Structures are given as structure tokens and as C-alpha cells.
Amino acid sequence: MSGAEKLILVGQIGGAFGVKGEVRITAFTADPMALMAYQPLLKADGTPALTLISARPDKAGVVARVKEITVKEQADALRGQKLFVPRDRLPEPEEDEFYLTDLVGLEARDLDDAVVGTVKSVQNFGASDMLEIAPREGGPTWYLPFTREAAPDLRISEGWLRVVRPTEVDERDEA
Structure with a gap:
């Protein structure tokens, strides 16, 4: 394989x-x-x-x-x-559907279209799916709920998704 x-x-x-x-x-x-x-x-x-x-x-x-x-x-x-x-x-998903594994490797872009990282994995700790984001600049990964609010734009065929970073991640980056 x-x-x-x-x-x-x-x-x-x-x-x-x-x-x-x-x-x-x-x-x-x-x-x-x-x-x-x-x-x-x-x-x-x-x-x-x-x-x-x-x-x-x-x-x-x-x-x-x-x-x-x-x-x-x-x-x-x-x-x-x-x-x-x-x-x-597996069968190909219907239009506007996808497998969660298709998210791994996508660029994570902020609201200004800047690349902030890459989707490293999709985890589910019991409540809902979470995207693990590896920061572009390196350092520890961070998690983002896979919701319409936190990931409002998904473009699998183009290789990216839009993310709204949690306040804690933005504050950590500024420290």
C-alpha cells in the first residue's frame, strides 16, 4: 500500500x-x-x-x-x-459531501485569506468533530470545532478552508 x-x-x-x-x-x-x-x-x-x-x-x-x-x-x-x-x-461522496479524512492536509486560512496552518487531523473526543491545526510558523497544534461558525468556508477541491481562530489561540500567538 x-x-x-x-x-x-x-x-x-x-x-x-x-x-x-x-x-x-x-x-x-x-x-x-x-x-x-x-x-x-x-x-x-x-x-x-x-x-x-x-x-x-x-x-x-x-x-x-x-x-x-x-x-x-x-x-x-x-x-x-x-x-x-x-x-x-468507498463510493465517491455526493456533491457537497465529503469524508472527514478529505480535510486532512487542507490549508487553514484566516478571514484575511492568510494561511495560518494546515489541518493535521480530525478528532472526536465525544462532543463533536474537532480540527487539529498545525500552525504555519510551527509550535503546538491547536483545535477548532468543525462547525459552520468556526470553519465557514470549505474548498476541498481548491485545498483550503477558512477558519475563525479561537481567542485563546490568537492571544497565545501575541504573547
């Missing part, structure tokens, strides 16, 4: 389901059964994690029979394992 290939988080192993080696997978896709089409599911480093043989819908995703797991203990040992697929295996 090339280093430039972006991986998209599509699920997480929840542990064993029953005693015959089936595994519960929480799906982060609109259609949980779509996981069957994205084979094999990968680890964060791009190496294969799971190959689903069969799956059926469950309240949080799917319950699957998996090639790599034959007993309950193997499934339990993988609990928490995040599952990814390469970006190019």
Missing part, C-alpha cells in the same frame, strides 16, 4: 458473539452491511485485519463470521481493534 493512500475508519471489533467464533463489529458506515463489500478490513497500519465470510445486521453494526477467527477467545482478544479501508474503495 502506498504511503499516500488514505485509510478510512469503518468499524471496530466489539468482541465475541456467542461461543462459535462470531464477532460483533460496530459499523461506522451508513449501511452496516456495506462492510461486506470492503474486504479485507485493515488495521491502522494498512495490514489485513479481518475478512468477513458472512454477516447479519445487529443493533450497532453487524455480527460476522470471519476467516481469521474460529473461537470465542480469538474474537475477545481483538476487542477494540479499529477497522479501516482504503479511501478509494
Whole structure:
């Protein structure tokens, strides 16, 4: 896999389901059964994690029979394992839609169109998506809520987004 290939988080192993080696997978896709089409599911480093043989819908995703797991203990040992697929295996988003990973690498521009940094990552600590911005001049990264107020203009095809920097970040820069 090339280093430039972006991986998209599509699920997480929840542990064993029953005693015959089936595994519960929480799906982060609109259609949980779509996981069957994205084979094999990968680890964060791009190496294969799971190959689903069969799956059926469950309240949080799917319950699957998996090639790599034959007993309950193997499934339990993988609990928490995040599952990814390469970006190019997913369908192209509709117009005015995007995958969060498409934001990584965009220039962050202020209201005067000056480049203030680059989107380093998109995190979610439980409340909402946050953009981690690496400052252009170096130094510690800072976070910005990914809201219309904080990021009012998004131009993925042009490689940038407009940001309204939090007061704390502006004050830190002036110190």
C-alpha cells in the first residue's frame, strides 16, 4: 500500500458473539452491511485485519463470521481493534459531501485569506468533530470545532478552508 493512500475508519471489533467464533463489529458506515463489500478490513497500519465470510445486521453494526477467527477467545482478544479501508474503495461522496479524512492536509486560512496552518487531523473526543491545526510558523497544534461558525468556508477541491481562530489561540500567538 502506498504511503499516500488514505485509510478510512469503518468499524471496530466489539468482541465475541456467542461461543462459535462470531464477532460483533460496530459499523461506522451508513449501511452496516456495506462492510461486506470492503474486504479485507485493515488495521491502522494498512495490514489485513479481518475478512468477513458472512454477516447479519445487529443493533450497532453487524455480527460476522470471519476467516481469521474460529473461537470465542480469538474474537475477545481483538476487542477494540479499529477497522479501516482504503479511501478509494468507498463510493465517491455526493456533491457537497465529503469524508472527514478529505480535510486532512487542507490549508487553514484566516478571514484575511492568510494561511495560518494546515489541518493535521480530525478528532472526536465525544462532543463533536474537532480540527487539529498545525500552525504555519510551527509550535503546538491547536483545535477548532468543525462547525459552520468556526470553519465557514470549505474548498476541498481548491485545498483550503477558512477558519475563525479561537481567542485563546490568537492571544497565545501575541504573547
